[in-house]
Amino acid sequence: MIPLVAPKLLPKLYGVDIGKRGLGGKHDGEKVPESMGIVSGCVFMICIGVIQVCVARGNDQLMEFNASLSSICFAVLLGLCDDIIDIKWKHKLQIGAFMALPLLISYQGGTTILIPEIGPLRKFFNDNKSMGDTFIGNLLQIEIDGEGSLFDLGFLYYVYMFVLIVFCTNSINIYAGINGLEVGQSVVMACSVSVVNLLELTWRGGSQEDILSGDGRNHLFSLMLMLPFISTSLALLKFNFYPAKVFVGDVYPYYAGMTLATSAILGHFAKSLFLLMVPQLLNFVYSLPQLFHFVPIPRHRLPK
Numbered sequence: 001m002i003p004l005v006a007p008k009l010l011p012k013l014y015g016v017d018i019g020k021r022g023l024g025g026k027h028d029g030e031k032v033p034e035s036m037g038i039v040s041g042c043v044f045m046i047c048i049g050v051i052q053v054c055v056a057r058g059n060d061q062l063m064e065f066n067a068s069l070s071s072i073c074f075a076v077l078l079g080l081c082d083d084i085i086d087i088k089w090k091h092k093l094q095i096g097a098f099m100a101l102p103l104l105i106s107y108q109g110g111t112t113i114l115i116p117e118i119g120p121l122r123k124f125f126n127d128n129k130s131m132g133d134t135f136i137g138n139l140l141q142i143e144i145d146g147e148g149s150l151f152d153l154g155f156l157y158y159v160y161m162f163v164l165i166v167f168c169t170n171s172i173n174i175y176a177g178i179n180g181l182e183v184g185q186s187v188v189m190a191c192s193v194s195v196v197n198l199l200e201l202t203w204r205g206g207s208q209e210d211i212l213s214g215d216g217r218n219h220l221f222s223l224m225l226m227l228p229f230i231s232t233s234l235a236l237l238k239f240n241f242y243p244a245k246v247f248v249g250d251v252y253p254y255y256a257g258m259t260l261a262t263s264a265i266l267g268h269f270a271k272s273l274f275l276l277m278v279p280q281l282l283n284f285v286y287s288l289p290q291l292f293h294f295v296p297i298p299r300h301r302l303p304k
Contacts, residue, residue: 032244032245032246032247033246033247034083034246034247034248034249035079035080035083035247035248035249035250035251036236036239036240036246036247036248036249036251036252037076037079037236037248037249037250037251037252037253037255037256038076038079038080038249038251039236040232040233040235040236040248040252040255041072041075041076041079041232041251041252041255042076043232043235044072044228044229044232044255044259045069045072045073045076047228047231047232048065048068048069048072048224048225048228049069051065051224051228052065052066052069055224060108061221063106064106064221064266066102066106067102067103067105067106067266068103068225068262068266070102070103071099071100071101071102071103071258071262072255072258072259072262074098074099074102074258075099075169075254075255075257075258075259076251076254076255078092078095078096078099078254079249079250079251079252079253079254079255080249080250080251082250082254083249083250083251093166096165096166096169097162099165099258100161100162100165100166103161103165103261103262103265103266104158104161104162106266107158107161107265107266109218109265109266109268110152110268111152111153111154111155111156111157111158112152112153113153113157113271160270161261161265161270164261164264164265164270164273164274165257165258165261165265167257167277167280167281167284168257168258168260168261168273168277169253169254169256169257169258169261170253170257171257171277171280171281171283171284172185172186172252172253172256172257172280173250173253173254173257174280174283174284174287175283179240179241179242179243179244180237180240180241180242180244182240182248182252182253182256183233183236183237183240183248183252183256184237184241185279185280186229186233186252186256186260187230187233187234187237189260189276189277190226190229190230190233190259190260190263191230192276193222193226193260193263193264193267193273193276194223194226194227194230196219196269196272196276197219197220197222197223197226197267198223200216200219201216201219201220201223218266218267218268219267219268219269221266221267222263222264222266222267222269225259225262225263226263229256229259229263233256236248236252260273261273
């Protein structure tokens with residue numbers, strides 16, 4: 001579909017690959033269609049809709065599918081609007097709150113984190129169990145159990161999931177300007193998430209009852225999101241790899257980040273996703289001086 005849609009874009013949705021500018025080759029100064037992430041996103045949503053019709057049973061599953069499609073569709077629309085009218089960052093964050101709303105409302109998992117055995121960390125939480133009896137503790141529904149090993153964040157866990165959604169979408173977009181990197185890193189993370197889901201399902205045993213027991217159903221749902229995402233992203237990567245024939249625009253980073261966040265949140269391993277995004281986290285920290293304009297920031301992080 002990409003070769004069919006690309007020639008029909010509005011003139012505004014074309015750009016020049018600054019990575020090939022001045023090289024003197026046949027691609028120097030060539031206009032490249034942008035926003036082709038919308039093709040990948042639309043095909044992905046069609047695939048998820050078909051899976052929903054074939055697989056979803058019961059109100060809980062229908063709610064998860066509907067919430068996922070709503071949030072991802074909102075992300076695609078936000079990315080397309082950003083490509084067309086260039087939305088300011090402060091407005092993106094405000095719109096992002098509404099984008100994450102269906103996902104957070106449909107979340108039915110726990111809000112407890114396991115405190116790692118690092119030095120005196122567990123002892124500190126065990127010695128401060130009374131934290132949950134304070135006004136702040138009651139307001140945030142903080143509970144500490146299991147000799148300091150379990151920490152129920154309550155409302156704060158929803159704040160964490162919102163931050164995760166914002167981080168996922170923007171951490172992919174921060175790599176804009178290098179052919180294939182936005183899509184490539186998303187495929188790597190999606191494959192990692194798929195491996196996590198497969199391992200979780202494998203460890204549960206071979207019978208259908210064992211696989212679908214407990215959080216097994218959630219991991220299966222996450223896997224059903226990842227497989228179409230990987231397929232559609234690989235198709236887009238074929239055209240976005242150097243020398244790029246199309247650009248992904250802002251549509252793909254928003255849609256990819258939201259899909260990864262949705263898979264992790266509704267798969268009930270939102271905490272583990274940050275471990276898979278350590279390179280993006282390091283790049284974000286490295287880019288902070290540029291983001292806060294302490295040092296000059298070149299366009300797309302590339303030299304002039």
